[in-house]
Amino acid sequence: MQYHQQIILDYEEGLEKEQYVNMILWNVRYYMFNKKFCISTRGAYDTGDKSVYGNAEIMVKLADNFEFMVGGWMVEGRRDTLIGQFDYYDMVYVAGRLTF
């Protein structure tokens, strides 16, 4: 878990910038069944804009060198914010990774 604050002390005039940006970032993983199964979530929440992007994922290790992942990304926020401008881009994904 991570907390991040950005404070603008001085900036060129005419630039539209928030003086304070506060963000909470997280990255949580929980392994089960001898690390053959994992649920995880990561993302960030901007407390000023009240915008958030977050991910939830399920990973199954089908073999010693093959992982299968299913997950989704959720983006929420006002359209005029850094994160919220992609509010409409909620998505799901499937992925496979072979290591050798």
Add this chain to the structure above:
Amino acid sequence: MKTRLTILAALCLTVFLAAVSPVSAEESSTGISVDGNIEARNQSGVHHGEVYRNYLKADLNFGKNFGNTVVKVTLRAEDDTIRPEDNDTDTQHLNEKDYLRSDETGPRRAYLREAYISHDIYFDSIIDSINLKMGRIIYTWGNSDEVKPVDIINPQDYSNLYFTLIQERKYGVFSGSMSIFFTENFFLEGVVIPEFRPSEIASNVFVQREIREASAAGSTINNPNEPDAENQENSYAGRLGLTLFDIDMHINYYYGYDHLPAYEMEVVTLFPAITTAITPVYRQVQMVGFDFQRALFLEFQSGEKGHTMSGVNILNTAMNLLVVIHFYLHHLSQLIFLQGAMVLSKKITLNTPWGLTTTILSLMTCTSTCSTISR
């Protein structure tokens, strides 16, 4: 394009052969270790089921030791539909999807992600050892996730925004580094980067709002003014590392180009209508950073002091503090970043009110601080 496809096919074939080879992931008779991975991914929107990204990637890592010398090579081949196709029709102006791309263009590409030679020299004096490294290198500075103000040496690929992990987004930069280890707990590292590579924002899907609006308003988006077009100044970085009382401390310094641009807007015509042009400009930046990390181990035995606990609570907490100062040259601005990062791992059992209280207190204690000033 044809050459790149040939390289891509050759690399894919090599990866396949390496994958099925009995010496894969081990050292062959020549002493070359080979490993890697292949990843396939599909990202689709939930609103209308639109396909955002079909992604196929193959990484191939080679390594070989020659005594105190190590050679490492990472090749990457990608077929990534989120990256825009080459746009050869207009070299002067960019469309909104093409915006800020690097040399390795197009959705299908094969490139050298990282390749370097590393050599260790050992001494019996005040200096314990010296490590020399040269090539295309990916650096990892700072301990926190995603937002890392000191981790600014490598450019990144933002075509999939933050939905790709930072370590996967990075491009290696051609550079040389020398690390002097006085003891295993005290080192000095210097880095010279004689090239500039911008971060990439070009994306078929995630186009920044400002660029969409500027494009919709009829503004011209010019090609970026890249530093190498006007000068060939090196970028420099340095780091001093010290471990004291189990606290890992680093003082970080960077003098070079910011990989993300500032924007200069100019009015092109006033009559009959106001038209503007936007030019991305890469500015030089100085960064001074300080970070420390301390691992905390808290262990509570069951039944201690009358508290009924059925198990053992172990908190393995890493606490980070980061202080970063950025000075943007020729640009008046000041920023302060405050950042705290905490890592919790190992088994945490919250089966008693006392255990729950302890965990909450630890969370509060480990909220650390970091600051950044930009000018």
